[in-house]
Amino acid sequence: MTTERPSDNSEWVELGRRLRETREYLNLSQQYVADRTGIPRSAISDVERGVRKVDSLEIKKLSKLYVFPVSYLLGEDEPDEGVRALARAVTDLTDHDRAEVLRYAQFLRFSAASQKRQQRR
C-alpha cells in the first residue's frame, strides 16, 4: 500500500527532503518520530533519503504528528490567502525573519484545521 504519488525516484527524493525538513523544523529526532508513530527509525531515515517509498498509512501518521497536511508534505500546497495577507503586513522584517514568521503562521493555520477535524470526530 504505497502512495500513488510521487511517481518517479526524484519525486521520492523530494518527498523525503520535505519530510526531513518538516521534522527538523519542529526539532523532532527520528527516534522521537519512530516512538510516536510506530514507524521504525531506520525506515524514517530511508524515507527521508528517498531510498524507501512511504505508504499512505505512514504518511498519514507523519502528517498527524507534524500537523502539516499530507498535501503539504507532498508539495501540493501553496500558502493560502490568510498567510499571503500577513506577508503583506509584515514588511519591516528581514527576509529570513519574515520567512520564519510566515512559515509559523502557516503551521498555526494547519494546526487550527487539524484541531477542527478532530473536534468533528
Added chain:
Amino acid sequence: MSTWLEAHRLANLAAAQTHGDLNVDPAHFPVDVFGAIGEADVMLIWRPLPRLFGAYLDEPDSRPGIILNNGLSHAAQRQTAAHELGHHVLGHGTRTDLDLDPFTERHTKWSDVEKAAEAFASWFLMPRRAMAAAMARLGLERLTQPAEVYRLSLLLGTPYRSTLRHLPNVRLASQALTRSWMSVPPGRIKTGLDPAPVPTSREPDVWVVGPALTGLTLSVRPSDRLIIELADSADRVEVGPGVVELATRTAAAPGMRGAPSEAARRVPFEVDATPGPAEHTITVRSSTRSDSWAVQLKVEGHRSGIARRWVT
C-alpha cells in the same frame, strides 16, 4: 500616549489575573512562562531569527502562536516569551518585536501596546511574592549593591537589566539608585563574584551557591560558573561528572585550598555537562560538624522547534 507608570499599574493587575487563570504560583520562582503559554492554549516555537526577538501571531482561522528567537540568552527568551504572552492576554493581535532591550534608544519610543506588553512581562515574571521568596533564599532583606540584583535575576530567570529596571516598581530600590546601578555592566559583576580566571566568553553566568540554596534546582547552562561558598575552608565539596573544579586567580591549582583565605572559602567550579533531563547534585560536607547541604543542577540546552506539548 501612556506613561510607563500607567502601563505598570495596569500590567500589575493583568499579570496577577493571568497567574490565577493559568495556575501560576506567584510565590514560586522562577515563574514557568513556557508552561503558562501552553496553559493559555498558545502554541510556542523556538527558531533562529536574525533580528526579531519574537512575535505573537493571532490571525483569523488560525491558532494563536508565539515564535521566539532561540539565539537570545535564556533569560531574554523568557522575558520575550512573557512579553508575547502579554500581547495575547491583553488582546493586542499579531505583533512582531524587533527590539525589546529596554535600554536602547528605541525604548523611549515604544508604543502604548509595547509598553503594556513589556510591563506585563516584568510583573508576570517578577511578582512581588516571587521576588520576596528569592531574596529570602539569598538572605537579603534589601538590595544594597548590583551583585545582589544579579544573583536575584539568576534565581528569577530574568535578564539582569530587566530585573534592575523593575526594582522601583516593586519598591525594592529608588529610581535614583537603580539609575546609578545601571552604569555597572554585568561583566564586571561576574568578574567580582568569580575567583577563577575570566572566561573567554561573556555568556556564562556566575552562580554563588551557598547553604541557603539547599533543596533548590538551579537551571544552569554549560560553561556557567558555580562559586561554592564554604563555611570552613576544610569543608568537602562533592560533585559528580559534569561539574569540574577550576583554579582560582589566587591559588596555584585546583584542590589546593589549605590556607583559610577568602578565596579558599569560595571555590569555583564550571558546568561541563551535556544538557538533558538528568539532574546533577553538588553536596558540601562539613569537616567539623555532622551537617551537610546540597543543591541540584539541571543543565538547560539550546531550545529549538515546537514546544513538545504540541506534538504528541
